[in-house]
Amino acid sequence: MGALDNNKAQTSGEADKASTPLNHTNTGTSGESGESVKPRNDEEAKTEKKTRKTAFFGVPLIVPYIRQYGKRIAFMIFLGVLSSLADTIYPLFSQYAIDHFVADKTLEGLGTFTLLYLAVMIPAELDNYYCLYSCGWVEMHIDRDLRNTAFTHLQTLSFDYFNRNSVGYIHSRVMSDTGKIGELAAWRLMDIVWNLSYIVLVIVTMLMIRWQLALCVLAVVPPAAVLALVLQRRLADRNRNIREINGKITGNFNEGITGLRSIRTLGIEERMDEDFRKDTASMRTESVKAAHYSALMTSLVTMASSVALALILWQGGLITRQGVIEIGTLSVFMTYAVGLLEPVQALVETISLLTGIQVNIERFTDLVTQKPLVQDSPEVISRYGDTFHPKKENWEPLRGDVEFQDVSFHYPDGTEEVLSRFNLTIKAGTHVAIVGETGAGKSTLVNLVCRFYDPTGGRVLIDGKDVRLRSQLWLHSHLGYVLQTPFLFSGTVRDNLRYGREDATDEEIWKALQLAGADGVVRKMKNGLDSDVGEDGSMLSVGEKQLLSIARAILADPRILILDEATSSVDTLTEKAIQDAVDAVISGRTTFMIAHRLSTVVGADIIIAVKDGKIAEMGSHSELMQKKGYYYDLYTRQFTQSGWEDQE
Numbered sequence: 001m002g003a004l005d006n007n008k009a010q011t012s013g014e015a016d017k018a019s020t021p022l023n024h025t026n027t028g029t030s031g032e033s034g035e036s037v038k039p040r041n042d043e044e045a046k047t048e049k050k051t052r053k054t055a056f057f058g059v060p061l062i063v064p065y066i067r068q069y070g071k072r073i074a075f076m077i078f079l080g081v082l083s084s085l086a087d088t089i090y091p092l093f094s095q096y097a098i099d100h101f102v103a104d105k106t107l108e109g110l111g112t113f114t115l116l117y118l119a120v121m122i123p124a125e126l127d128n129y130y131c132l133y134s135c136g137w138v139e140m141h142i143d144r145d146l147r148n149t150a151f152t153h154l155q156t157l158s159f160d161y162f163n164r165n166s167v168g169y170i171h172s173r174v175m176s177d178t179g180k181i182g183e184l185a186a187w188r189l190m191d192i193v194w195n196l197s198y199i200v201l202v203i204v205t206m207l208m209i210r211w212q213l214a215l216c217v218l219a220v221v222p223p224a225a226v227l228a229l230v231l232q233r234r235l236a237d238r239n240r241n242i243r244e245i246n247g248k249i250t251g252n253f254n255e256g257i258t259g260l261r262s263i264r265t266l267g268i269e270e271r272m273d274e275d276f277r278k279d280t281a282s283m284r285t286e287s288v289k290a291a292h293y294s295a296l297m298t299s300l301v302t303m304a305s306s307v308a309l310a311l312i313l314w315q316g317g318l319i320t321r322q323g324v325i326e327i328g329t330l331s332v333f334m335t336y337a338v339g340l341l342e343p344v345q346a347l348v349e350t351i352s353l354l355t356g357i358q359v360n361i362e363r364f365t366d367l368v369t370q371k372p373l374v375q376d377s378p379e380v381i382s383r384y385g386d387t388f389h390p391k392k393e394n395w396e397p398l399r400g401d402v403e404f405q406d407v408s409f410h411y412p413d414g415t416e417e418v419l420s421r422f423n424l425t426i427k428a429g430t431h432v433a434i435v436g437e438t439g440a441g442k443s444t445l446v447n448l449v450c451r452f453y454d455p456t457g458g459r460v461l462i463d464g465k466d467v468r469l470r471s472q473l474w475l476h477s478h479l480g481y482v483l484q485t486p487f488l489f490s491g492t493v494r495d496n497l498r499y500g501r502e503d504a505t506d507e508e509i510w511k512a513l514q515l516a517g518a519d520g521v522v523r524k525m526k527n528g529l530d531s532d533v534g535e536d537g538s539m540l541s542v543g544e545k546q547l548l549s550i551a552r553a554i555l556a557d558p559r560i561l562i563l564d565e566a567t568s569s570v571d572t573l574t575e576k577a578i579q580d581a582v583d584a585v586i587s588g589r590t591t592f593m594i595a596h597r598l599s600t601v602v603g604a605d606i607i608i609a610v611k612d613g614k615i616a617e618m619g620s621h622s623e624l625m626q627k628k629g630y631y632y633d634l635y636t637r638q639f640t641q642s643g644w645e646d647q648e
């Protein structure tokens, strides 16, 4: 494919610039963008190391993704071989032209010759086009399939996976690794097919024309291939280092931007700058080394080609003078001599890249074979369906009784028990407030109600039945959760609220907004419900985001409503409004309200004061105040504090 052009270029001294269209490999000195995300923590680094060790562990898993396009790929290979055949044939036209039209000084048969040339050239170019198009087609289809699989699988994974792995790391698995696998099945494969078939066809043709001269060319190939292999290994090592440093730089850069406020206030600009400079210095060193090997490689190919050419000129010249071969044959050998080394180098390069792709495959398969920590049992799935195929006809309604029976829990990567032998019974419709100091285990408690984690001991019952006996989707679709850190999706206010209930009308949306006290926020916005909230609601204040997420939870009309510090970022007036809203919407639902500001929990049916993962006290506000225990201390401390602040 394009070999004739390449050969022309090489004989005119431009060998270093020549490349085949299919030669999609990258020996560049810069890091690959997709690899640019550094492992965030030891866990990620461990996964990296583990995947490097388990050779070919993931390969069988990606075979089905490639096999489904098997026919297209097989046709692509066939076209690739045809393309190489055409490239091998082109110099033979030159041979004929020189021997017949130039040497014999005749134009006889020129018409037929031209027609024949066109008959080869036109189909060959069509073949090239379709081959390149197919490569792109196969690559994109495989990319899409792998990414869809990875994303779908991510939706089913438990929170522990996301705690262990950074967004950047996961992003790299879903986007970059899949891309590399797509490339493998298309471009890398075609690199191998084209280069290998070209080498074989040229060698066979040379042997058929004149084996003595063929041996001259072939003598150069093995040492050149070995040298190329050595240089390619070194280049690959350098490129790997560059990717790692690039990842570090990207990570530091991200932190430098996102943490700018903290950097300024901590006064650590100089340290950040120094770190950045250190990384860019090592990047420069490695890149210069890579450039050195890259240049050596190109020179090697040119030099080997020149040696092959010199041998042909020497031997061929002698033989031509003896009249054994014609000048056209010599010209063919010259073209082959120069053109053979580049595919050899490209093949070496592709083979070296395959080792890297193996890592991509293993990392991808590592992601899609991750088992979610919280899983529905096969019996549950067969009755209630899974996340993507719910069997809603079998779903029973949820009343809202919640019970913790001897529940113990520690986070998968935590050693200390956050809850130990925790017992609590909540009747449906109860308004429960959970209070306690930071780190007491309040969020953990509600996370267990939501089954974001399974308890390590004991059980959580919903409506008297172990929560594990019904599907997570069943539970989640009856839950409303306003997070400690509210999250909005990019899009409009309407889009965001409809995540609560897909078919909600504008009227219902406004009603929910009113109940949450968020209607004022939306009315203030330029386009009302059609206003854009920005990525993660970046165009709103945290308090406004909280109000909208409360409205979204209300719209979903959940049986169990969880508000985790939902009023922590709003002013006292808004807090009062939310309080009224909560009072209005909680009737008939089990509500867990975690609050630091104890003024918001006074009206709760039960206040649970959690201390070190255990219930320190439980009762209504007045009961607990009378008791003068832990809650009383918390409350009076806060009251005194705020009274003191007021006086200030």
Ligand SMILES: Nc1ncnc2c1ncn2[C@@H]1O[C@H](COP(=O)(O)OP(=O)(O)OP(=O)(O)O)[C@@H](O)[C@H]1O
Residues within 6 Å of the ligand: 163, 411, 412, 413, 414, 418, 436, 437, 438, 439, 440, 441, 442, 443, 444, 445, 484
């Ligand atoms: N993903 C996690 N992995 C390991 N430990 C965790 C994890 N999340 C929380 N913890 C630990 O569990 C304990 C309880 O955390 P939890 O989030 O339940 O506290 P909290 O009472 O909600 O605190 P806050 O009022 O600050 O929100 C803490 O000691 C915390 O460090």
Ligand SMILES: [Mg+2]
Residues within 6 Å of the ligand: 442, 443, 444, 484, 564
């Ligand atoms: Mg919390």
